[in-house]
Amino acid sequence: xxxxxxxGMWITLLAVxxxxxxxxxxxxxxxxxxxxxxxxxGSASTTLTIxxxxxxxxxxxxxxxxxxxxxxxxxxxxxxxKNDSEQKKVAGLxxxxxxxxxxxxxxxxxEGVTFHNGDPFTSADVKYxxxxxxxxxxxxxxxxxxxxxxxxxxxxxxxxxxxDGPDPLLLxxxxxxxxxxxxxxxxADNGFDAFLKQPVGxxxxxxSKWTKDDRVExxxxxxxxxGEPKWNEVVFRVIPEASTRVSELLAGGVDxxxxxxxxDIARIEGEADKxxxxxxxxxxxxxxxxQTEGSITAxxxxxxxxxxxxxKQGIVDSIAxxxxxxxxxxxxxxxxxxxxxxxxxxxxxxxxxxxxxxxxGYAEGEAEMTISVSxxxxxxxxxxxxxxxxxxxKINLDVLEASAFSERYSSKSFKEIFMIGIGNSLxxxxxxxxxxxxxxxxxxxxYNNPEVEKLLQSALVNMDPAxxxxxYQQVQQIFSEERPAVYLYQMEGVxxxxxxxxxxxxxxxxxxxxxxxxxxx
Amino acid sequence: xxxxxxxxxxxIIPVLFIVSLIVFILVRVTGDPVALMxxxxxxxxxxAVLTQALGLDQPLYTQYVKFLGxxxxxxxxxxxxxNQPALELVLERLxxxxxxxVAAMFFAVLMAVPLGVISAVKRNTFxxxxxxxxxxxxxxxxxxxxxxxxxxxFSVMLGVxxxxxxxxxxxxxxxxxxxxxxxxxxxxxxxxxSMLEILNQDYIRTARSKGLGRMVVIVKHAFRNxxxxxxxxxxxxxxxxxxxxxxxxxxxxWPGLGQLLVVAVNTHDMAIVQAAVFxxxxxxxxxxILTDVAYRLLDPRIKYD
Numbered sequence: 001x002x003x004x005x006x007x008g009m010w011i012t013l014l015a016v017x018x019x020x021x022x023x024x025x026x027x028x029x030x031x032x033x034x035x036x037x038x039x040x041x042g043s044a045s046t047t048l049t050i051x052x053x054x055x056x057x058x059x060x061x062x063x064x065x066x067x068x069x070x071x072x073x074x075x076x077x078x079x080x081x082k083n084d085s086e087q088k089k090v091a092g093l094x095x096x097x098x099x100x101x102x103x104x105x106x107x108x109x110x111e112g113v114t115f116h117n118g119d120p121f122t123s124a125d126v127k128y129x130x131x132x133x134x135x136x137x138x139x140x141x142x143x144x145x146x147x148x149x150x151x152x153x154x155x156x157x158x159x160x161x162x163x164d165g166p167d168p169l170l171l172x173x174x175x176x177x178x179x180x181x182x183x184x185x186x187x188a189d190n191g192f193d194a195f196l197k198q199p200v201g202x203x204x205x206x207x208s209k210w211t212k213d214d215r216v217e218x219x220x221x222x223x224x225x226x227g228e229p230k231w232n233e234v235v236f237r238v239i240p241e242a243s244t245r246v247s248e249l250l251a252g253g254v255d256x257x258x259x260x261x262x263x264d265i266a267r268i269e270g271e272a273d274k275x276x277x278x279x280x281x282x283x284x285x286x287x288x289x290x291q292t293e294g295s296i297t298a299x300x301x302x303x304x305x306x307x308x309x310x311x312k313q314g315i316v317d318s319i320a321x322x323x324x325x326x327x328x329x330x331x332x333x334x335x336x337x338x339x340x341x342x343x344x345x346x347x348x349x350x351x352x353x354x355x356x357x358x359x360x361g362y363a364e365g366e367a368e369m370t371i372s373v374s375x376x377x378x379x380x381x382x383x384x385x386x387x388x389x390x391x392x393x394k395i396n397l398d399v400l401e402a403s404a405f406s407e408r409y410s411s412k413s414f415k416e417i418f419m420i421g422i423g424n425s426l427x428x429x430x431x432x433x434x435x436x437x438x439x440x441x442x443x444x445x446x447y448n449n450p451e452v453e454k455l456l457q458s459a460l461v462n463m464d465p466a467x468x469x470x471x472y473q474q475v476q477q478i479f480s481e482e483r484p485a486v487y488l489y490q491m492e493g494v495x496x497x498x499x500x501x502x503x504x505x506x507x508x509x510x511x512x513x514x515x516x517x518x519x520x521x
Numbered sequence: 522x523x524x525x526x527x528x529x530x531x532x533i534i535p536v537l538f539i540v541s542l543i544v545f546i547l548v549r550v551t552g553d554p555v556a557l558m559x560x561x562x563x564x565x566x567x568x569a570v571l572t573q574a575l576g577l578d579q580p581l582y583t584q585y586v587k588f589l590g591x592x593x594x595x596x597x598x599x600x601x602x603x604n605q606p607a608l609e610l611v612l613e614r615l616x617x618x619x620x621x622x623v624a625a626m627f628f629a630v631l632m633a634v635p636l637g638v639i640s641a642v643k644r645n646t647f648x649x650x651x652x653x654x655x656x657x658x659x660x661x662x663x664x665x666x667x668x669x670x671x672x673x674x675f676s677v678m679l680g681v682x683x684x685x686x687x688x689x690x691x692x693x694x695x696x697x698x699x700x701x702x703x704x705x706x707x708x709x710x711x712x713x714x715s716m717l718e719i720l721n722q723d724y725i726r727t728a729r730s731k732g733l734g735r736m737v738v739i740v741k742h743a744f745r746n747x748x749x750x751x752x753x754x755x756x757x758x759x760x761x762x763x764x765x766x767x768x769x770x771x772x773x774x775w776p777g778l779g780q781l782l783v784v785a786v787n788t789h790d791m792a793i794v795q796a797a798v799f800x801x802x803x804x805x806x807x808x809x810i811l812t813d814v815a816y817r818l819l820d821p822r823i824k825y826d
Contacts, residue, residue, distance in 0.1 A: 211687075212614075237686065239685055244672060
């Protein structure tokens with residue numbers, strides 16, 4: 001009897017504790033849940049919440065090197081020149097620009113613009129900003145700007161930017177991260193550390209709060225020069241785990257979620273008020289070959305056989321969930337120098353691949369090679385390897401953890417092939433091709449073609465856009481024959497959104513908050 | 522007791538010295554941060570400049586002496602990624618991790634104490650079997666899987682709890698529960714066996730034969746002694762909770778030390794890895810000292826010289 005009482009007591013106690021904790025949870029969560037919904041994107045509220053996989057590195061636009069940082073920072077800092085959603089150059093903080101001579105460009109600045117702290121924007125800010133990033137070699141963006149020798153202040157609203165030689169890419173550089181205009185006076189008065197804690201720009205949104213690896217909160221800049229911004233508040237949340245990001249979208253905690261895994265596309269599309277939107281991004285997945293003498297991939301027949309053995313569309317459909325565009329060039333439309341004839345097309349002919357391999361003198365399984373790849377593209381690499389083996393190659397797949405891959409990459413110590421997705425933040429063919437110039441190719445691909453060298457060297461300093469474009473197109477035609485690399489596909493950014501916002505993703509992966517609009521309800 | 526604490530505190534120094542040396546070497550032989558910092562299009566010259574600017578071209582021992590010299594003054598170097606003092610970044614994250622660890626511990630104790638005591642008191646019965654079954658499942662379930670399942674159930678389907686991030690109390694429930702379950706399973710087993718052992722002791726029999734009520738015997742005599750191993754496991758688990766909540770913090774986007782460390786390792790942000798491991802080491806050592814003190818308070822027979 002006594003024993004039974006005892007047990008009963010314990011069980012009651014346990015039950016009470018459980019109910020209490022459950023209740024406690026529920027009441028608070030209901031309150032919180034309501035609050036979250038409110039800040040989500042109700043028709044009354046005007047907060048835009050965007051979830052990305054990685055956090056920004058800092059509010060220093062000169063010392064950041066990832067796209068997800070720039071995607072946030074473009075809302076706080078303006079460039080002299082902006083890229084519109086089609087990558088055309090439009091006026092930003094500069095209203096017009098002219099080339100004075102081969103090494104000098106003159107910019108007229110917009111008048112009446114103020115920084116978030118009320119300081120007026122003038123030539124002095126441009127001089128401070130661009131000379132800082134051009135001269136401080138420890139800044140991560142320095143390599144893009146070091147050819148700027150000087151920024152001359154002509155008057156309060158006119159500057160001359162002088163480069164160390166003809167630079168056809170100057171405008172491209174000025175419209176990317178690293179060219180975000182900083183407040184010279186504010187930084188001089190308060191120091192850079194204070195600036196990083198309370199950053200100030202001229203952009204449509206002002207800094208409010210940054211909790212690292214959690215969220216960046218921005219608020220509307222009422223006095224923005226280009227009209228009143230659309231949202232009262234913009235929140236960028238960091239959610240590294242993809243399944244959590246998807247859940248957050250489904251639960252209504254975020255309006256836009258980036259980098260949706262292909263396996264979750266159908267699940268999101270199945271929800272009534274959720275959408276999947278895609279856009280090609282500046283990244284082409286490719287195999288780069290070593291052509292050093294003695295290397296099996298030095299033989300053009302072998303490289304052609306590799307190209308023909310891979311079913312690129314098959315990889316897009318199976319691994320990328322359809323989010324990819326096959327291409328035979330890495331200079332995709334929207335980039336300067338693109339050759340549209342090589343875009344949206346690919347070669348695939350297993351039988352011919354087998355035949356070519358035989359012609360090159362290799363029997364089945366004799367053509368042995370190593371493909372190195374960073375773990376993020378492991379699945380694609382596995383499929384490529386399987387396709388190549390089917391055509392008679394023998395493939396050693398070398399999957400490396402990201403930092404190990406980076407190290408091998410910069411020390412140029414890959415074997416026959418490495419697989420990599422290469423982006424292009426300058427939107428110019430030079431970014432894709434400089435690696436094939438004699439000096440840079442040494443030790444990596446050991447590619448050597450005097451004709452290509454001449455074209456690339458010339459294009460590097462050619463200030464005549466039409467002639468320069470021809471040069472890059474010629475290089476592409478040669479590459480499509482010589483195959484220093486085989487291109488698999490241009491990747492697409494996959495985003496999930498809720499029905500309350502209109503969002504058309506950009507090819508540069510930026511989130512300009514004002515290009516995302518609330519749906520009227 | 523005071524002397525013991527002082528002695529233990531002095532022993533921290535060589536421990537931390539060894540930890541710093543091991544971490545320092547590990548982060549330097551495992552990869553090159555410069556490669557990860559620069560764009561794919563950077564030239565060899567760009568890399569050389571940055572390597573020099575970061576002092577990575579110096580011999581390893583010069584780097585270590587420099588590191589140690591500054592570390593003694595509390596300067597663990599700048600984070601490459603955030604360009605901010607690493608120690609500051611790590612300390613900024615501690616409250617979040619601490620909050621999660623305490624909440625997880627709370628959940629664990631709340632579940633484990635009653636379950637452990639019941640299964641000891643009702644040993645070899647059906648109830649005992651059920652509780653044992655639950656704890657085996659709790660222990661075997663991978664954290665990340667359970668986290669994702671809880672999110673699906675409570676946030677996506679029922680919509681009662683937030684999915685991720687750090688905010689009010691409601692944000693704490695799912696991650697703390699996820700972390701607490703594995704711990705609770707372990708503690709339940711421990712409390713059960715420790716209670717079983719004690720319930721067979723002579724002094725319990727004596728207490729019972731004195732005619733004391735069963736409840737009084739269990740709570741006043743048995744439970745207090747049964748707590749000693751529980752305190753041990755709690756302290757061990759608490760330190761691993763602080764430093765080892767990597768997966769749970771990532772699943773729930775909890776901005777704690779674990780997530781900071783994961784990102785730092787991925788981006789090869791050496792200063793942060795060093796500072797984080799150092800801070801975790803300090804927490805482990807201090808917790809161990811506190812555990813010894815707690816033993817003594819629970820059982821006056823334990824003496825330290």
